[in-house]
Amino acid sequence: MYILPSVLTIIPLQSAKIEAPYISTEILSVIESVKQIGKKSLIFYSRRGNARAWICADCGHYEKCPHCDIAFAYHTTPNKCLICHQCSQVAPFPIVCPECSGSRINPVWVGIQQIEDNLIKHLTNDMVILRIDSDTGKKATVLYDKINTSDIIITTQIGNSIVHPGIWAVIWLSFELNMSIPSYHIEEDIYNEISYYKKQGLPLYIQTYTPDHPLLREIIEGNTKSFLSYLSRERIDFRYPPFAxxxxxxxxxxxxxxxxxxxxxxxxxxxxxxxxxxxxxxxxxxxxxxxxxxxxxxxxxxxxxxxxxxxxxxxxxxxxxxxxxxx
Ligand SMILES: [Zn+2]
Ligand SMILES: [Zn+2]
Incomplete structure (x- = not known):
């Protein structure tokens, strides 16, 4: 079997032409051309229904808890503030972005349903979309049959690789949204997930506000040894297992x-x-x-x-x- 060398395309969200939140014209044309050859696109969009992520719409910045190095979650009660779900540290919700001084620092309200609706609206061909989230049945055979009859598969689940011979392109709609999941092993999960699809030799597309992010660099270079030393430094600094x-x-x-x-x-x-x-x-x-x-x-x-x-x-x-x- 001949496996194509995978091509990893980074799409900077600041300069991309955006048709709807997180949907660029480039992504739409990838999905259309994959459909034309009778194959399927797999899309990762990690905002779950009740997740309270917030990201600067200008530079992709999000605040992390200074003790835990995981993203703060956005809360509205009792007041609009940021809370670390690990240690309960509370921080005020910034008025301007601490990174770029921009004022578009709204919480991300775009749910997976809205992504699905906007894809249908902006795609020229009729396509069958399958959504996989925590509500979807996990039985592999049922899932396989459903993927067989779909053109686009959208999943909210990180680190839960979806395997199907019909999948031809793998798309991450927002690298920052993945990174803002409050978990200390999120970087490892993202690295493993992208590396997995890279090894399959599929074309990969990652939309991001931070194309120079050190984790993205590690992913592009695919040097596991260098990634592990990057991870170790963070875990030593913030006292995480296996160093604590x-x-x-x-x-x-x-x-x-x-x-x-x-x-x-x-x-x-x-x-x-x-x-x-x-x-x-x-x-x-x-x-x-x-x-x-x-x-x-x-x-x-x-x-x-x-x-x-x-x-x-x-x-x-x-x-x-x-x-x-x-x-
Ligand atoms: Zn910003
Ligand atoms: Zn914390």
């Missing part, structure tokens, strides 16, 4: 007061046990989970957390309202 331990302690119960009592005890005890090197943060507000339980969390990061956790055995192990997550 990251533990989330979740306190949850149907009774709000019980959650608050347990949290108070844990916070006091950890405050006494922690070293100066320990990163220690916790939720200041309490949220109701869908299961009817109230929830608050504590985040701990350090090279070794055993000195804290062994002293919390009674509070953690013997309590069904406390769950421990290691990363």
């Amino acid at each position: 331990e990251l533990v989330t302690i979740r306190v949850h119960d149907e009774q709000q007061k019980k959650v608050e009592d347990i949290m108070r005890k844990l916070i006091n005890k950890i405050g006494l046990l922690k070293k100066s090197s320990t990163f220690f943060a916790f939720d200041t507000d309490i949220r109701e989970r869908c299961g009817g339980e109230w929830q608050q969390k504590i985040i701990l990061k350090d090279r070794d957390l055993s000195y804290i956790l062994t002293n919390l055995e009674v509070e953690i192990v013997r309590n069904r309202s406390v769950t421990l997550e290691w990363s």
